[in-house]
Amino acid sequence: MIGRLRGTLLEKAPGLVLIEAAGVGYEVDIPYTTFFHLPEIGATVTLHTHFAVREDAQSLFGFVARLDRDLFRLLIKVNGVGPRLALAILSGLEPSRFVQCVERADTAALVKIPGVGKKTAERLLIDMRDRIKQLSGMPDTVSLPLSPGAVQRQDSSAVDEAEAALISLGYKPQEASRAISQVAEEGMSSQEIIRQALRSMIPAG
Incomplete structure (x- = not known):
């Protein structure tokens, strides 16, 4: 290993x-x-x-965080959730937000993640309810500071990269384009555009 x-x-x-x-x-x-x-x-x-x-x-x-890796390992133990779907879940929801969804039985947020249907969302809520108790070091919010050099000058390539990233995650081109147009501002890096677009499609509860 x-x-x-x-x-x-x-x-x-x-x-x-x-x-x-x-x-x-x-x-x-x-x-x-x-x-x-x-x-x-x-x-x-x-x-x-x-x-x-x-x-x-x-x-x-x-x-980048051990907490994310630990949650990934718990997710792939759920029937019907493979590594790729687990990555999609962690791409759409930070650990603290996922735990919120489980605690509140919030299927609405989970089904907005590409690849997660209603049945999978319900299975996640049931199977993860006890498993999330195994996670240690869960902060109130999981937000790491951006590393030096992560912020880049925004131009059309930043928007294109953000759109391609969302499409690769499973969102339809129209959904990705619409979400990006709602959040993209001058000076934003592609990473920040992706982050804000994901938050707009899967709002915090």
Whole structure:
């Protein structure tokens, strides 16, 4: 089991990073909540990881916060929730907000996440009700400061990158474009546009 990875950030994109450690380049799947807090290319980065092995694939998933990784591991234990859907959930909801949904039986917020239907949302609420008690270190809000270099000058490429990221998460192009047009402002980085767009589509309760 690979539980932690520390190395040089060679490439980053919404959902995926390439990290070099001891001469080996590791491709790591990440949620957008981790993408928002990555340092600039060439900097040292540390991720808490989960290594998944299947008959047809081996995948490494990374998270900037251990809490996110722990919640990911609880999510994939739920029947019908695989690693990709767990990443989508963590991309749409920060851990504290997800816990709120479970405690309040808020299926409305969960079904707004691409890939989560009503039955899956109900199963998540039932199965996670006791499991979330296993999480330690849950703060009132999970919000890490943006790393130096994470803020970039906004131009059309920032909007395009944000739209592509939302589409890759599963949102329809029209939904992504509409959400971005409602939140994008001059000077915002693509990371901030994505963050605000997700918040507008899955509002806090």
